[in-house]
Amino acid sequence: xxxxxxxxxxxxxxxxxxxxxxxxxxxxxxxxxxxxxxxxxxxxxxxxxxxxxxxxxxxxxxxxxxxxxxxxxxxxxxxxxxxxxxxxxxxxxxxxxxxxxxxxxxxxxxxxxxxxxxxxxxxxxxxxxxxxxxxxxxxxxxxxxxxxxxxxxxxxxxxxxxxxxxxxxxxxxxxxxxxxxxxxxxxxxxxxxxxxxxxxxxxxxxxxxxxxxxxxxxxxxxxxxxxxxxxxxxxxxxxxxx
Amino acid sequence: xxxxxxxxxxxxxxxxxxxxxxxxxxxxxxxxxxxxxxxxxxxxxxxxxxxxxxxxxxxxxxxxxxxxxxxxxxxxxxxxxxxxxxxxxxxxxxxxxxxxxxxxxxxxxxxxxxxxxxxxxxxxxxxxxxxxxxxxxxxxxxxxxxxxxxxxxxxxxxxxxxxxxxxxxxxxxxxxxxxxxxxxxxxxxxxxxxxxxxxxxxxxxxxxxxxxxxxxxxxxxxxxxxxxxxxxxxxxxxxxxx
Numbered sequence: 348x349x350x351x352x353x354x355x356x357x358x359x360x361x362x363x364x365x366x367x368x369x370x371x372x373x374x375x376x377x378x379x380x381x382x383x384x385x386x387x388x389x390x391x392x393x394x395x396x397x398x399x400x401x402x403x404x405x406x407x408x409x410x411x412x413x414x415x416x417x418x419x420x421x422x423x424x425x426x427x428x429x430x431x432x433x434x435x436x437x438x439x440x441x442x443x444x445x446x447x448x449x450x451x452x453x454x455x456x457x458x459x460x461x462x463x464x465x466x467x468x469x470x471x472x473x474x475x476x477x478x479x480x481x482x483x484x485x486x487x488x489x490x491x492x493x494x495x496x497x498x499x500x501x502x503x504x505x506x507x508x509x510x511x512x513x514x515x516x517x518x519x520x521x522x523x524x525x526x527x528x529x530x531x532x533x534x535x536x537x538x539x540x541x542x543x544x545x546x547x548x549x550x551x552x553x554x555x556x557x558x559x560x561x562x563x564x565x566x567x568x569x570x571x572x573x574x575x576x577x578x579x580x581x582x583x584x585x586x587x588x589x
Numbered sequence: 590x591x592x593x594x595x596x597x598x599x600x601x602x603x604x605x606x607x608x609x610x611x612x613x614x615x616x617x618x619x620x621x622x623x624x625x626x627x628x629x630x631x632x633x634x635x636x637x638x639x640x641x642x643x644x645x646x647x648x649x650x651x652x653x654x655x656x657x658x659x660x661x662x663x664x665x666x667x668x669x670x671x672x673x674x675x676x677x678x679x680x681x682x683x684x685x686x687x688x689x690x691x692x693x694x695x696x697x698x699x700x701x702x703x704x705x706x707x708x709x710x711x712x713x714x715x716x717x718x719x720x721x722x723x724x725x726x727x728x729x730x731x732x733x734x735x736x737x738x739x740x741x742x743x744x745x746x747x748x749x750x751x752x753x754x755x756x757x758x759x760x761x762x763x764x765x766x767x768x769x770x771x772x773x774x775x776x777x778x779x780x781x782x783x784x785x786x787x788x789x790x791x792x793x794x795x796x797x798x799x800x801x802x803x804x805x806x807x808x809x810x811x812x813x814x815x816x817x818x819x820x821x822x823x824x825x826x827x828x829x830x831x
Contacts, residue, residue, distance in 0.1 A: 358603060361600060361602050361603070361742060500603060500768055500769045501768045502771060505772065524792060526741070526743045526744045526792050530747065530772070533775070533779045534772055534776070537778070550766060550767070551768075553766065
């Protein structure tokens with residue numbers, strides 16, 4: 348078997364679309380978009396339509412859609428709710444389609460789409476084992492795409508990328524010659540024994556605390572809350588059990 | 590004393606010029622530009638003129654200047670020599686001014702200059718203690734600017750940034766709330782006990798090996814070969830003892 352490769356973009360500013368063609372791109376925005384997306388499918392959402400621009404989300408709302416939209420942690424005034432995974436309750440979203448727009452995470456789905464990958468999926472600690480199973484079944488090179496924060500590097504997305512890369516390399520027959528992936532794995536190694544304490548120093552941890560939006564962090568750092576993998580198909584994410 | 594801050598740009602793609610105004614910017618390109626610049630001053634160079642473009646270096650050569658110029662590891666045909674620290678010998682450069690152009694390192698000096706910092710200095714393991722002393726005496730916020738490789742993140746510049754940040758925070762009264770700096774320090778912690786082995790996995794390590802240009806790596810990773818700090822003044826770097 349030819350070894351498959353795993354590479355990592357540590358921020359949208361480091362994205363290299365030419366590397367993504369024909370590969371599996373994993374979108375990562377741990378605090379909070381991709382954790383919320385996983386939660387939505389765990390709670391029975393039919394589909395999620397990720398949109399980059401707030402104006403686009405507002406148009407969907409005007410058409411009567413259920414809309415989750417946030418900038419810098421705050422719910423946009425026209426939206427039904429914001430970006431906490433605790434907003435995506437069974438009561439609100441079971442069998443519903445949700446239009447979703449966030450500061451960092453949803454925009455990079457559209458960036459990845461332009462690069463013509465074989466597949467786009469979203470990852471979080473909440474579905475990490477299911478995600479790795481899905482990737483290993485789909486037999487392709489992988490690009491891990493960290494949303495970061497306003498084009499900056501962040502710790503929480505990077506350590507998650509490292510956790511995925513470690514599993515793919517240890518058990519999935521993958522290899523890497525990418526410095527970003529090596530760094531992500533070494534940071535995961537530093538973080539894994541006490542992930543909650545490690546994330547204490549992350550800037551996004553402080554931002555959420557200042558806005559009293561940090562109640563969901565412990566939830567977002569737990570492993571394997573769901574076996575759903577959000578897969579992008581025909582303009583929307585759907586939950587595939589894995 | 591108000592705490593001074595240290596932040597890190599892990600690649601030119603992550604550079605934020607607006608953060609650099611009035612600060613000390615440390616240029617980092619361990620393999621090999623900033624290691625070679627330190628070596629040049631240790632060997633008596635009068636000044637180094639960093640230029641971004643090969644054409645500019647060629648013009649200087651036409652005017653009779655001593656020129657070091659390299660792209661992707663190879664010496665440009667018009668240049669006197671390339672980018673290995675072993676090229677910057679006493680015989681060639683003592684009391685001379687050298688025009689210098691490299692793939693990554695020299696270009697970011699000019700990027701930093703546009704941001705109107707208080708000072709631009711270059712760092713490498715070869716002058717790390719002198720660099721930290723110089724910074725601590727100059728009492729300013731610090732931005733560590735990693736050259737990376739063709740706008741990508743790299744390991745060797747990042748672990749050096751982490752080594753500098755660790756010293757500034759432990760003994761220099763500095764603090765950070767920057768995820769990139771935290772990551773760099775954690776990677777330095779992973780690397781420091783056996784830096785040579787750690788750098789084995791760096792992509793630039795492989796690139797230099799393939800081109801048989803890796804003879805200088807052990808040299809570039811040694812600490813405190815020189816007490817000179819290259820400081821940018823009036824269009825050129827000069828060596829300041831510290």
